[in-house]
Amino acid sequence: MHFTSGCNHPSFTLPWRTLLPYLVALHLLQLGSAQLTVVAPSLRVTANVGQDVVLRCHLCPCKDAWRLDIRWIQQRSSGFVHHYQDGEDLEQMEEYKGRTELLRDGLSDGNLDLRITAVSSSDSGSYSCAVQDGDAYAEAVVNLEVSDPFSQIVHPWKVALAVIVTLLVGSFVIIAFLYRKKAAQSRELMDQAAALERKDAELVELDEISGLSAESLKQLASKLNENADEVEHCNLDLKKDCEEMRSGVADLKKLARELEENSTVIWTWDVMLKVLAAKLGHKAKELEKQHLQFYRHFQHMYSSAGKQKELVTKLEEHCEQMERRNAKLEAAAVKLGHKAKESEKQKSELKERHEEMAEQTEAVVVETEE
Known part of the structure; x- marks a missing residue:
């Protein structure tokens, strides 16, 4: 039985050449899907006792996170603060039950923000935002600091009250x-x-x-x-x-x-302090809204800057092509100028010859008439 093999055989060269681009594209897609990055703000998130706080992080590049495995973990205890998977909230630590919410409105844009309500001093610490998509895994750390402003203030009336109580x-x-x-x-x-x-x-x-x-x-x-x-x-x-x-x-x-x-x-001081606490809470909410607006504006500016960079690179490439074309046209124009000069010389020579022939014909005509 005769069997031919090798790269030159037509039954082998054509399939491998046609399949090679598809294999390269499949490999690049696998590499692109494996690259998963979670980005968190570098600044520490601060809040007062009793306030609501939002821990923010997002995927880079932005992608839909509805079907991903998202875990917010307290690094001090390694426990789940919030666990989200395939559209459902799973088990979490006992002290965070009923106090956490994954903001699902931003999942389609790659936002993995977590809201914690009625924070206390024990909530201070580092939180890890971990995301898993198949074999790809990435995480980022967000730091939270909860302070009690009223516990650090030593009021004069408290000192007076303590003195009076001791005297009594x-x-x-x-x-x-x-x-x-x-x-x-x-x-x-x-x-x-x-x-x-x-x-x-x-x-x-x-x-x-x-x-x-x-x-x-x-x-x-x-x-x-x-x-x-x-x-x-x-x-x-x-x-x-x-x-x-x-x-x-x-x-x-x-x-x-x-x-x-x-x-x-x-x-009266307690009433004034309560009013000040209410004002501080209102201002904190306004600052949080402004921070969210600035963050969204920064994301928009970041995406528009990327598009502008792409346009600039395209314009630079186009300018380089135009410069190469202009150089070619200049070289062609120089050649045409040389040819034009040569043609003018030839024209002047032909004119001189034409005049000489005209003089000769006139002389011949005169001789024939004589």
């Missing part, structure tokens, strides 16, 4: 200590009075039983007088303590009035 607590502790001391002293006096009454009863019984002498009675009377003096001295001490307590109560009333006045001032 100290005064209450002192009053309680004095009250316990006075109660103990009153108990001691009552015990002494009861002891004296018992002694008086015993003395009366002794007088009735044994009939004591006048001298013993005088001694008992002097002892009783001494005990009475001690009781009066204790009563004076109690009166002084009561007056001190009354002055302490007056001071407490003054402090209470000052607290009421400060509470009204604090309430």
Whole structure:
């Protein structure tokens, strides 16, 4: 059986030559589909506690992302903040449930923006935006910083309130200590009075039983007088303590009035702070809208700049072609000028010859007439 092979055989050369462009095009398409890039802003995204924030990133070049696998990952815990695949939202971390939303309006343009509502200080950190399209994989990092402006402000009214509270607590502790001391002293006096009454009863019984002498009675009377003096001295001490307590109560009333006045001032400050917080939130939303507009305008300018660069390259190529054509035309014009000069010389020579022939013919005519 005869079998011919080789590159020169007609049954082999024609199919390979026709299939080669298709194979090269298929290889280039595979390379183009494998090149996938995610672009994120280099600036840190900042927000206050309780605000809504949007983490932005996009595909470059822009392509439809509806059928891609999109994952927003918190780098600190490596957990899924939001997982999107084939038009559905999949599992995510417990603390982000109900607080995240992938903005699907921009998926057709290649935007992978994620909104997080009611951010807190624990949301601060780095987030990775990962995209997978078949074998192609790309990711970018977005940094978020959440701050609490009110926790960093030390208000004077807070300091005054702390001082007043410490004074009140100290005064209450002192009053309680004095009250316990006075109660103990009153108990001691009552015990002494009861002891004296018992002694008086015993003395009366002794007088009735044994009939004591006048001298013993005088001694008992002097002892009783001494005990009475001690009781009066204790009563004076109690009166002084009561007056001190009354002055302490007056001071407490003054402090209470000052607290009421400060509470009204604090309430006005709280209202002013709430108004300022509302204004700051409104301004933050306006700034976010302006940032979004600037970002879209930048994208539009970037795409238009690319088109303009392509037009400039085409114009430069066209100018180069025109210059080459002008050079050829100039060379042809120079050749034509040389040819024109040669033709003028030939014309002048022919004219001279024509004049010579005319003179010769005239001479011949004259000779023939003669």
